[in-house]
Amino acid sequence: xxxxxxxxxxxxxxxxxxxxxxxxxxxxxxxxxxxxxxxxxxxxxxxxxxxxxxxxxxxxxxxxxxxxxxxxxxxxxxxxxxxxxxxxxxxxxxxxxxxxxxxxxxxxxxxxxxxxxxxxxxxxxxxxxxxxxxxxxxxxxxxxxxxxxxxxxxxxxxxxxxxxxxxxxxxxxxxxxxxxxxxxxxxxxxxxxxxxxxxxxxxxxxxxxxxxxxxxxxxxxxxxxxxxxxxxxxxxxxxxxxxxxxxxxxxxxxxxxxxxxxxxxxxxxxxxxxxxxxxxxxxxxxxxxxxxxxxxxxxxxxxxxxxxxxxxxxxxxxxxxxxxxxxxxxxxxxxxxxxxxxxxxxxxxxxxxxxxxxxxxxxxxxxxxxxxxxxxxxxxxxxxxxxxxxxxxxxxxxxxxxxxxxxxxxxxxxxxxxxxxx
Amino acid sequence: xxxxxxxxxxxxxxxxxxxxxxxxxxxxxxxxxxxxxxxxxxxxxxxxxxxxxxxxxxxxxxxxxxxxxxxxxxxxxxxxxxxxxxxxxxxxxxxxxxxxxxxxxxxxxxxxxxxxxxxxxxxxxxxxxxxxxxxxxxxxxxxxxxxxxxxxxxxxx
Numbered sequence: 001x002x003x004x005x006x007x008x009x010x011x012x013x014x015x016x017x018x019x020x021x022x023x024x025x026x027x028x029x030x031x032x033x034x035x036x037x038x039x040x041x042x043x044x045x046x047x048x049x050x051x052x053x054x055x056x057x058x059x060x061x062x063x064x065x066x067x068x069x070x071x072x073x074x075x076x077x078x079x080x081x082x083x084x085x086x087x088x089x090x091x092x093x094x095x096x097x098x099x100x101x102x103x104x105x106x107x108x109x110x111x112x113x114x115x116x117x118x119x120x121x122x123x124x125x126x127x128x129x130x131x132x133x134x135x136x137x138x139x140x141x142x143x144x145x146x147x148x149x150x151x152x153x154x155x156x157x158x159x160x161x162x163x164x165x166x167x168x169x170x171x172x173x174x175x176x177x178x179x180x181x182x183x184x185x186x187x188x189x190x191x192x193x194x195x196x197x198x199x200x201x202x203x204x205x206x207x208x209x210x211x212x213x214x215x216x217x218x219x220x221x222x223x224x225x226x227x228x229x230x231x232x233x234x235x236x237x238x239x240x241x242x243x244x245x246x247x248x249x250x251x252x253x254x255x256x257x258x259x260x261x262x263x264x265x266x267x268x269x270x271x272x273x274x275x276x277x278x279x280x281x282x283x284x285x286x287x288x289x290x291x292x293x294x295x296x297x298x299x300x301x302x303x304x305x306x307x308x309x310x311x312x313x314x315x316x317x318x319x320x321x322x323x324x325x326x327x328x329x330x331x332x333x334x335x336x337x338x339x340x341x342x343x344x345x346x347x348x349x350x351x352x353x354x355x356x357x358x359x360x361x362x363x364x365x366x367x368x369x370x371x372x373x374x375x376x377x378x379x380x381x382x383x384x385x386x387x388x389x390x391x392x393x394x395x396x397x398x399x400x401x402x403x404x405x406x407x408x409x410x411x412x413x414x415x416x417x418x419x420x421x422x
Numbered sequence: 423x424x425x426x427x428x429x430x431x432x433x434x435x436x437x438x439x440x441x442x443x444x445x446x447x448x449x450x451x452x453x454x455x456x457x458x459x460x461x462x463x464x465x466x467x468x469x470x471x472x473x474x475x476x477x478x479x480x481x482x483x484x485x486x487x488x489x490x491x492x493x494x495x496x497x498x499x500x501x502x503x504x505x506x507x508x509x510x511x512x513x514x515x516x517x518x519x520x521x522x523x524x525x526x527x528x529x530x531x532x533x534x535x536x537x538x539x540x541x542x543x544x545x546x547x548x549x550x551x552x553x554x555x556x557x558x559x560x561x562x563x564x565x566x567x568x569x570x571x572x573x574x575x576x577x578x579x
Contacts, residue, residue, distance in 0.1 A: 189468040189475025192570045217496040274484035328475050343474060352478040352575030358498045360574040
């Protein structure tokens with residue numbers, strides 16, 4: 001099944017990534033089972049999106065459409081968004097409120113716990129047709145995912161082999177979620193971006209603090225994020241999640257100019273904005289950290305860039321297409337002025353973001369360039385080779401190796417010099 | 423009744439706005455806006471749900487100038503041509519000499535291989551004011567139906 005001869009992981013420290021892993025449709029198919037339906041916790045939604053009983057929303061785990069709802073006893077449920085009858089998409093709306101789910105095809109009706117409640121004409125008409133005698137609707141229940149939420153962040157898993165959510169996240173990630181969700185949030189809105197590249201290329205992108213100060217020139221130029229600032233990349237014990245962080249204004253002119261010497265255009269100290277309000281950081285924490293990009297394996301990024309807060313969910317379409325689903329939020333006690341400030345700063349990221357618009361393009365250009373180079377490998381050595389561990393500098397891409405160490409484990413890919421794909 | 427002069431001036435402004443974008447005359451394009459202008463690109467999905475988040479927002483002309491400067495100097499984006507197709511211009515309302523104007527648009531992008539794709543379709547909801555006889559936008563709001571943004575939103579809509 002696998003495109004076998006091309007897929008090799010020649011170094012056990014994952015400093016070489018085979019391009020086939022981004023291009024091969026059979027690998028993508030296998031990922032849906034082994035990663036998205038494997039023993040991982042996938043981000044589904046925020047609690048704040050489902051405040052009331054009967055609230056529901058449509059989301060995705062990998063490519064699988066998933067329905068999340070709040071039941072009448074306030075508990076949350078997640079189901080594959082598919083009627084158990086003939087496979088129709090049960091719920092077509094993105095978001096709403098309903099006492100039950102009625103399949104548009106044949107009106108099979110499910111309650112908010114996913115239990116089948118009603119089928120029209122169960123006994124047919126005049127004794128003819130209808131359901132067979134041994135049909136018991138009590139036995140029919142939507143395909144349910146296991147849910148756990150932490151601080152209002154809802155995760156789901158398909159597998160009964162998944163470790164408890166908090167063990168999966170680990171203390172480093174929990175610290176950041178505690179920090180970001182230290183008080184109730186309210187939703188500001190959504191942005192959606194179609195990216196024409198493999199979903200892992202986006203995971204690579206957010207685990208690569210090095211590109212932030214080089215590709216994103218807006219960032220570097222205005223001092224929001226420069227590689228010469230205090231920052232780093234924290235990894236969890238297994239290296240599968242990553243926290244890129246930095247602190248504003250912790251570099252000086254000399255380090256900056258030396259570091260960027262020879263690069264064209266990236267750092268230009270004479271470049272100024274006419275309206276600086278967007279770049280203002282309003283302190284919300286006891287620390288001096290102004291940027292946190294927390295990536296949780298396999299499908300979510302949590303963002304704090306100054307006062308711009310959001311989640312970015314990775315939804316896959318195929319081996320070379322994905323959607324990035326951005327959910328922006330503020331805190332429930334924000335006043336009007338703070339909300340306006342967060343909305344202004346939303347200009348920094350997202351598909352039209354002054355900082356981040358490049359990412360959608362970068363991912364696509366890699367996908368295009370590697371399509372016919374599937375036997376070749378990407379080189380991931382910045383920040384060092386060997387042991388995968390927390391990085392004290394932003395000039396690193398070690399977290400990418402962390403991602404693939406866990407990825408290969410789940411996919412069953414042998415790694416190392418003696419490894420050959422079997 | 424809205425006079426023919428006014429109607430023509432507004433229609434010309436709407437057309438020029440699109441052509442200046444398509445011709446990459448972004449610095450001159452800025453002259454179509456008042457200093458206190460508001461330029462926004464809104465996702466129809468958010469609008470329908472009463473959510474305030476924009477896809478892009480400039481609350482004054484300086485923010486718009488910064489956007490253009492950033493495009494010119496800092497951002498890396500897909501190399502393309504834009505082509506706006508503007509629908510019929512509707513003047514909805516006049517109030518103290520200011521005009522509420524609406525028009526549909528479609529915006530195609532053509533890449534370096536000469537392949538054109540629909541990038542965005544939506545509706546402009548604008549407020550046009552006259553300054554010394556010159557029509558200008560105090561509000562230019564593009565509500566996009568294509569809120570699943572293909573690749574990235576770089577050049578203005």
